[in-house]
Amino acid sequence: MIPVQGYAGHKVAVLGLGRSGLATAAALKAGGAEPVLWDDSPEARAHAEAEGWACTDLGREGAFEGIAALITSPGIPHLYPQPHRIIAKAMAEGIPVDNDIGLFFRSWATHEWDDFETMPRTVCVTGSNGKSTTTALIRHIVEHAGRPVQMGGNIGVGVLALEPARDGEVVVLELSSYQTDLARALTPDIAVFTNLSPDHLDRHSGYGGYFAAKRRLFAEGGPDRAIIGVDEKEGVYLANQMASSREDDRVIRISSEQKLGDFGWSVFARKGFLAEWRKGRQIASIDLREVKGLPGAHNHQNACAAYAAARCLGIAPKVIEEAFHSFAGLPHRSQTVAVRKGVRYVNDSKATNVDSAAKALQAFDNIRWIAGGLGKEGGVSFLKPFLGTVKKAYFIGHSGRDFALELEGLNHEICETMERAVARAAEEAEPGDTVLLAPAAASFDQYKSFEKRGDHFAALVAALPD
Structure with missing residues (x-):
């Protein structure tokens, strides 16, 4: 501790x-x-x-x-x-x-560090979606590179349950808006902002308050390096606020939607290829299409963020690429739990809001979509442009019927329970289909957590007849 x-x-x-x-x-x-x-x-x-x-x-x-x-x-x-x-x-x-984050940052450095050859580094990851995957991926890369590393915060153990620093160690923390909003001390060496989409708005009195809570990690944290997703206007604004000029390589812009070649340092993914650019020149590239643990454009953004953090830590592109291929992904996040009779079953129970569900829907083809639960403010009409690959939806939970009304015209069935949804999707699925659990809703109407919901889905899939 x-x-x-x-x-x-x-x-x-x-x-x-x-x-x-x-x-x-x-x-x-x-x-x-x-x-x-x-x-x-x-x-x-x-x-x-x-x-x-x-x-x-x-x-x-x-x-x-x-x-x-x-x-x-x-x-x-x-x-x-x-x-x-x-x-x-x-x-x-x-x-x-x-809160405990504030206590961690006031207590992490000690006089023992005076004897270290290499100072420990902290990498903090915040944003709406992709935080956990990005955090775990950074930890995996650092470990693969043979360096001491710990992970905590909103994933793994609480920050104060981490062990005291070792010489040259990297600590990777996932931080939610609840954690960054109140912490009286925030001093990350490297700070990562993945993206922003509506979530927890009641807790922050609206979208602006939610963004402000995330922004504290940068504006008050003063990181040596700021890695910022710029596929939303808030990220563009934050990167502009942190950089002293276009050439300022203390700010690394990342994207999974656009080329970013005109800045001091950028990392982006297009058509399945990650590219690192510095001072107008491409210096590295990785083919992400065969990285099984990172499917879809949303995971390619996570890969860009983790790659940038690893480069800030002095890890070579080849080592990062090797680590990508050995990364198994996280449970409940675009996790393939089985392939049966040519049908892929994917557990993305962590897709608890419409933005993360949209990203999951774009990652696969021929989808039989299991969705529903305790719906969030704003509904699911946002998802209409992303339903082109959905062959049929199987709605469950408290908001299942509301989802069906909002997504009028979508081939669907009201199943109410996970048991019926999995059974019906399995009965109707054909080789080449993907049965995707991406609820676009909280779990608390039927489950204690999104993890319990995902575990139930995986157990039902495992019990399907061969």
Whole structure:
């Protein structure tokens, strides 16, 4: 774990006792602080107490006397749509509010680094879609290159559960808007912005607030290198804000839609080929079409981002290309779970919004599409231009019938459950078809998480008769 610096001998409140909350409490204690724990959930409190922690109601009168700071879990609202009552109380009393990301960046560097030959580096990845795949791919490339590496944040382990740095180590962090929005310290060496599409808008009071939360990693983080997807206007704006000139190679623009040859440094993918350009010249190229773990244009953007980060770390293009081919992909993200009777079954349960579902629909042909769940604000009419490869849709969950109405004219069947959707798609599929789970919706109407939904799909596919 990373012992938290700066609070030795002080009481520090911890709100939210999930994975990151308990890791935060342990890291505070390791750094000499006295953690004061609370969670509104009796089950979470019982779990913490079973782990040996005492819980103190932070909502009671006088609870913040002698408290130096409040550390909150990222899922707890601190501003919009309404701040949690305990966070509001802390702010009203002038208690600094932070999260584990802020604690990590104030505690990561230690005096032991003075003896290192090569300083550790942090690579932070944010954006709407592709964060997890990009983060895992960077970690895979660094590991393939034979360098020490750890991965955490919104994927893997909580940041404070990482091990202290080793000489020359790279730490790759996936950071959500919930995490970047509140962290009081953000100092990445390399920051990556993949893309932006509507998500979590209630938590950020709209699209502008959502972008502003992502932008903090760059504007306040001041990375040495900024890798920015420029296929949306927000990325174009961010790259312009970060660069001092067109030739400024501290900013690396990436794209999966357009050629980017007129900048100091750019990486882009077109027609399945990744190209790296520097100062008006192409210096490397990789054929992505046979990279099985990265199918589709959206994964080619992820490849561009990971490639750029690896190049910033001094890794050669040939080594990166080798790593691409050995990357298996992540579960629930364009993951082929089976090929049966010539039919491919793909689990993209992580496609919880229309933008990520659109990318999945563009990655395959002859699609039998399983979609639905707990629909998000704005509906799914955005997907109409991407339905040309869909032979039939099988709608499930709370919003299944709404999806059918919005996508009028699409050949479909209301299946309601995953069991029926998989069975019907398998019955009707022909060799060359792809049965694609890309829900374009949250899972919480029928499942505890998108992972549980994807696991159920994979289990049903595995049980299909040969």
